[in-house]
Amino acid sequence: QIPLFDNNERALIGKVYAHNGSDAAVLLGMEIVGPRLKSYIEKAREISPERKIILYCWRGGMRSGSLAWLFSTAGMQCYVVEGGYKAYRRYVLEKFRTPLKLIVLGGETGAGKTEILRMLASEGEQILDLEAIACHKGSAFGAIGQPGQPTQEQFENNLFEAFRTLKPDKPVWIENESITIGKLFLPRSLFDQMEKAPLVCISRPFTERLERLVREYAITDHETLTAVFRGLIRRLGSEKCQQAITAVHEGKYEEAAEIALHYYDKVYSRQLDKKQHQIIKTFYIDNTLNFNIQDLITLGKELIFSN
Incomplete structure (x- = not known):
């Protein structure tokens, strides 16, 4: 400038x-x-x-x-x-009102939604990576390893730059988010479209999701993880919160991650109950080696073009 x-x-x-x-x-x-x-x-x-x-x-x-x-x-x-x-x-702001053929990619914490979103992009599918644009992964742990979030206005401008490249007549994959990502708010018109779009839920075994979380967050310093868990004390309860903090300081990352994962699984279950008005399909992944991205693409197109 x-x-x-x-x-x-x-x-x-x-x-x-x-x-x-x-x-x-x-x-x-x-x-x-x-x-x-x-x-x-x-x-x-x-x-x-x-x-x-x-x-x-x-x-x-x-x-x-x-x-x-x-x-x-x-x-x-x-x-x-x-x-x-x-x-x-x-x-x-007006551009966000453009109707899109959205497919919302959901799933429990640790299911690898962002990774799958990028796999879809590598296969030529249209995606809108909200977390990358917002510089935040959405959860209480979402700021870890991320640069600072942009202002609300800059976020909307950056989102527009991604939005304007999309072809409205073709499917667009987008990760399931609440209306807030960190400190930022999604444009209401886009969020309303997400709420009405078909939802594909990625399902992975608990143990695999736990391993993914440990790999992702075990490199984080103890002070940062402790601060995040302290911020969850009202949701986890003081006993579980202290157990998680102790586990972090003792290097027992799997134990700490398991406490967080049980909490987020309950949150996800409650959120899913509120989405019964949407078309919901579950896509099961037993392990990464057996995962065929083309099967997911086919499912998404069936959901979009069958309506």
């Missing part, structure tokens, strides 16, 4: 505009940016070696139009967002 003014300059220009009018504000803006014009061109060429650039204002278009003239004069191909960032945001 190449911001034209910093926050203090923007505030000063706004004050001049309010007290002295548009002409005075424009002159002040030109006075501020004049010495920087050469550096703007250099920065634009650095950001975009192919010399194509998109410009936007908050809404008005004066500043982006001026820079478009500058960069065009310098031999760059410029596009100006009509209506500015506010118009872009309206378009983003």
Whole structure:
């Protein structure tokens, strides 16, 4: 990004505009940016070696139009967002209302839903990886090993970038999520579609799911795991919570994971009871070696195109 003014300059220009009018504000803006014009061109060429650039204002278009003239004069191909960032945001939020042929991929904790979602993508299936975009895996442990979550607004913008590549007439696989992922909220219109879409539940044996969790979280430091379990004390109960924390500090990760898994299995069962209005199919996986992704793809297409 190449911001034209910093926050203090923007505030000063706004004050001049309010007290002295548009002409005075424009002159002040030109006075501020004049010495920087050469550096703007250099920065634009650095950001975009192919010399194509998109410009936007908050809404008005004066500043982006001026820079478009500058960069065009310098031999760059410029596009100006009509209506500015506010118009872009309206378009983003409206886009989430587009009907999609969603197939929701559910399953108990440790079933490997995210891994399967990416396997589907490698087979050419359309996916919407909400957890990757949200930088969070959804559960109380979901922030572990993830970069910080984006702001709500940036999350929606990033989600839109994935959303706009989807073909509405073809199936789109999406992982089952609540309306919140970490601190972020899914767009209501998208979540409503997920609630009505067919649900395919991945079922794996408890022992296999337990092993997967241990592999994933045993590398996490004790302090982080302890903090997460302390956050679950009201849900686990103080006794189970303390057992899990003790197990973590003693390196008994399987014991700690088993406590967490029993809790999340109960949560999942309650959530599934609330989804009886959806078409629900269970896809059983005894072990990874016997898993054929094409069988899952076939099931998904049957659910979508039989309606």
